Amino acid sequence: MSELQTLVGRPWKKPPFVQRPWLRWALLIGFVAYLIAAFMTIEVNWARVYEGLERGKQFVLAFTSPDFTSRSGDIWEGMIESIIMTVASSVVGIAISIPIALGAARNIAPLPVYLICRSIIAVSRALQEIIVAILLVAIFGFGPLAGFLTLSFATIGFLSKLLAEDIESMDRVQAEAIKASGARWTQWINYGVQPQVMPRLIGLSIYRLDINFRESAILGLVGAGGIGATLNTAFDRYEYDTAAAILLMIILIVMALEYLSGIIRERVQ
């Protein structure tokens, strides 16, 4: 009998994702077992949760009447500091990332430079912002300088990696044409490579600006400047209307940045 005849009259079923049945079941049972074990370890103090629900309700209600005025001085200072840290660290971070990205692109850089730049990227990506901030606050003291350094350092890992990948996947022909005209190395980079990766660089820079702003809002928790410190105080004092005002401002600024980046990316491409 042909395959078709055996299939006729039987309803169609989707083929399973993992073909071997024993492996499929082992994976499934293992995953369920892990989930049960994980659920068991969570201890929930339901009495405490019940008490907290009232505070949760207050917090949600606070969003309907955010209080921008009573702590307006602190909010204003914190916001300005966050924005200043964001701008300065993005500028410095991007400026440092560009040479590192050139060094981390295998089609441009010789092997030793490539390895050094890739390891810088790996270190920057592996360490989280907040941990870097803790160490830098310990070293440089409290204030926005530590936050600025943290964000610049974090920008390098993000931007260099993505930019290097873009340089690696660029069109060789254009760069070779520039080289063939007798260009020096800087001219080759400036006229052969840079125009190809520029739209990507601008897009990534704005995206990173957005991320740096969001991160700058938490660096204050460990004393590295910005709006985070004000937010933390507001939570500690249960001043939810102030906290709601700060959160609304963060959301609005992020939304504005996202909208702006959409416009700029459209114009660049």
Next chain:
Amino acid sequence: MPVQDIKGRPLWQRRSGRESLAHWVMWLIGVAIFAYCWQQISAATTWFFVWDAPRIANDIWTRATPPRWEYITQLGKPIWDTLNIATLGTIFALILAVPVAFLAARNTTPSRFIIRPIALLIIVSTRSINSLIWALLLIAIIGPGVFAGVIAIAIRSIGFCAKLLYEAIEEINETQVEAITATGASRWQVMAYGIVPQILPAFAGIAVFRWDINIRESTVLGLVGAGGIGLQLSSSLNVLAWPQVSLILLVILAAVVISEWVSAKVRGAII
């Protein structure tokens, strides 16, 4: 591309005179903004500490090395908690993100003018607030512990997962959906056989990608009291036990590297 005539020889330039002027003005404004920002930062900095920084860094380094290896026996439970926070948080986030993504995608949303903006607002607001802030808030509401961490991670991840997922939904191949519709399938059958199989690989990829990010984020949630290895980090920092701090940092680094490796492997297998 303008060609200028200089001493009788045509010379190609990238920008015309006007364009290059505008270009330089923009750079000038940019530099001025940066200079202002830097001035503000430097005004808020105690430069004495900064000049002292190499000595302090050296001091911390000598205190932190070698790491106190015997402390590792006390890190088993916190690491297990961290893993659970990340995994359960990701699962909850995905459960909540799927409906939001379907409501936000242009081709599946029931109403473009009312429901889609609400879904997009959920996506932006959950994404723009860091998990540490969510944790801070949830600790005030439900008390410190792993549970607050799981919920914080879950809320924070909704926006990220829903955004990537709704983009995947908008990019599906409509002909397959039409084919299923043409067989007389109901709305839910179209969903199950026309849309879901097309976005399933993207969904799995997003889940693993976010899980990897969540492992990183859950390692520091303890700093505000939401469970996991960050609790050990903050208590060690509070008593200035630098050998313990360096060991915890090594463990966190190992966890991050392993999770990145796992997520790369799994994504390689799926896509």
